[in-house]
Amino acid sequence: MNSRAVFLFMLAVPVSAVLLPGCASSRGAFPTESLADTATITGSSATLIVHGMSCPLCASNVDTQLLTVPGVVSANVNMGSGEVRVGFAPGARVTRAQLAKAVDDSGFSLVEVRIP
């Protein structure tokens, strides 16, 4: 029983170390206002700035999520700059909120949405 207590203590220490500073933001500079922006994007493309795409397999979460948004026909990730270029179908009614939610669902941090 003593050994079990020691092990539990060993596990509890790092867990506590994580929980104590737990007020930190988990999404960094995530522009939460984008989630509420339901205005249709005019134009045929947008560029998203995304942070945290650490590896190719991770990054594929982003473009596959974006391609599930109705009206999005292409999504190209530049892992070096964090830019994700999104192309829209002609006449598509895509909103910032849809793009923001797709990035959020992919597990990464959306920093900015640029409309040319």
Next chain:
Amino acid sequence: MNGRARTHPLTWARGRAAAVVAGLAVLVPAGLARGQEAANTPAATQPGVGKWYLRQRLQYLSLGDDPAPERRDIDMLVATTALSVGITRELSATLTLPLTLSIEDPAGAAGTDTLWGAGDASLSLKWRPFQWDLNPVDSVRVAFFAGVQAPTGSGDLGSHSWDPFAGVVFTSILGRHGFNQALTYSFNTGGDAFNAFAGDGPSDALRYDTSYLFRLDPAAYTEGTTAATYFTLELHGLCETNGDNEVLLGPGILYEARTFALEAAIGFPIFRDVDRRPEIDLMVTLGFRILF
């Protein structure tokens, strides 16, 4: 005289194999992972919402220094299939099922004993409440995971008990360097006398897994980056409340493309204080992962 000493030698050996299999299941709990993750160390990464992630791993283990009277050498092949799905941004679920082939060679005896079948399946949840994405590449994350190993194994390849586990994993990816540290505590609720050790008997087990990854290629991500190759170095420790302790260290290689990854790793013992089960002399892991 303990319970094991009263057990029939063959049954004991089979129980020992089952215990090793169960121990291996503990070795790969909820950490069956996504991107930039070494072969046998969990990471605080997970698939996106609604995305599925299949990981198949084939592991060869050579076990020796058998404490049993027959002092068997055991060669094992463990094929582990893990299927993960992203439920929310922070939450994912993983189902893991091992299949095992165990060949036991008793010292001084002709012939071998062969065991083949499914091991205990496990179901786990991983919750990642902390994530700091510092720039396009760098990220620091912390995740917690918990699950249960169900007594679904066939015959002596199962533990015959519901064994919950829980843990925490820290991941940092800074430029070309990745670091993962995971702690996993497995609560062993018992089982029969054949599974009285290797992290599956009355003793609980604490796993501490550490991995370092260095991105060999490319040196820097560009617009044209579609794949990356990493050198990995992993350290695996299994501490049991019965006093057994074992630490493995070894290098590996990881190749990641946009929708799949290939991996290979090897592990050698660097510390062993094991009295109640065979010791791992060599561990070789091959695997692939697919995101869909």
